[in-house]
Amino acid sequence: MVSKFPWIFIVVVAVAIAVGISSYRSGAVATMTEKTSAQKTTEVSSQNHNTITIKQGASNKQNKILEPFSPSVLNIHVGDTVTWINEDSVSHTVDSIAFNSSELSPKTSNSPNSGGNPSSFKHTFREPGIFLYYSKKYPYMAGVIYVDTEETQRQLISTVTPNLTNVKIEMPWNSAYANKNGPFYIPVDAKVSEDNRITWENHDFIAHTATATDHSFDSGPVIPGHSFSTTAKGKGIIPYFCEIHPWMQGIVTIS
């Protein structure tokens, strides 16, 4: 028994040292993990600030700029901030149900009439949803921001179906009241090709309209169970809304 004691002692000490080393190591690993997550946090916070550029020449529809607000579709998270920067040579506004910018001066303006207005506008998104915005001054300019919207849902609400010559857009059940952030039209940003037929079908129990902000089309009241069709003309983004429930908005992108 006595002769075994030093061996047991040695084993105990060896185990204690081994545990000590491994816990020291795991401490080091923990420190490395913290560093990695800190780096990740930095990456995420840099993604938290998104920029949308109002392109040079955006105010003139004849310039046929496909994305006057660039990018026109943005996917972000709750808590993220978006900054619109006016790089056009005239002033602009950014208008939506959720927010309205003041008059944004041209970024490179030397004009004494700019009145010291800012050339950029920031908005922080505090809740999930689909946020459409457009320009009240130049109503053919529009964009959409998806805040924590699942990709599957975005696909559902932005169908891209090649060879589809009749694109259907649904005015869903209780669309004016079910969800204050939409979708009010499904898909909310329909992508179509020029000369495609677009049909809005009213699946709701009340009448709605699909009225282009530039008045390039206007369904007038579409009663439940009925539909309205038009032909997609002119490449670009066309924002539209319901004249009866103007917070109902959608966009059609014609390419």
Ligand SMILES: [Cu+2]
């Ligand atoms: Cu409506």
